[in-house]
Amino acid sequence: MAMQQYEGGCQCGAVRFKAEVDLDGLIVCNCSRCGRTGAMMAFTAPDKFELTAGEGATREYVFNTGKIHHPFCTTCGIEAYGHGVGPRGPMVMVNARCIDDVDVHTLQAKPFDGKNKL
Numbered sequence: 734m735a736m737q738q739y740e741g742g743c744q745c746g747a748v749r750f751k752a753e754v755d756l757d758g759l760i761v762c763n764c765s766r767c768g769r770t771g772a773m774m775a776f777t778a779p780d781k782f783e784l785t786a787g788e789g790a791t792r793e794y795v796f797n798t799g800k801i802h803h804p805f806c807t808t809c810g811i812e813a814y815g816h817g818v819g820p821r822g823p824m825v826m827v828n829a830r831c832i833d834d835v836d837v838h839t840l841q842a843k844p845f846d847g848k849n850k851l
């Protein structure tokens with residue numbers, strides 16, 4: 734696979750996005766948040782992500798260093814994406830589980846030891 738254009742969103746549909754991501758190279762993390770939510774994360778540049786619906790439909794959670802914003806839908810609670818500054822600069826995280834029509838059982842992700850490295 735390679736970088737490809739996808740659409741997705743939260744469970745109830747209030748939050749919708751378009752994003753160009755590579756579904757190979759997904760990451761799962763064991764930090765205090767990801768370890769609980771189970772997000773399978775793809776990272777992309779901010780200019781490859783467009784929030785098409787949901788401005789004002791989310792609340793944001795921040796923790797640890799506060800560098801990453803975790804907007805979750807105030808209706809259904811799902812965090813479909815996140816954004817902030819990563820090791821290589823500004824980035825957007827897309828939860829691959831929130832991409833339309835993706836078969837979540839076919840997704841594969843590499844573990845990242847966020848519990849000890851964040």
Ligand SMILES: [Zn+2]
Nearest residue numbers: 743745806809
């Ligand atoms: Zn929702």
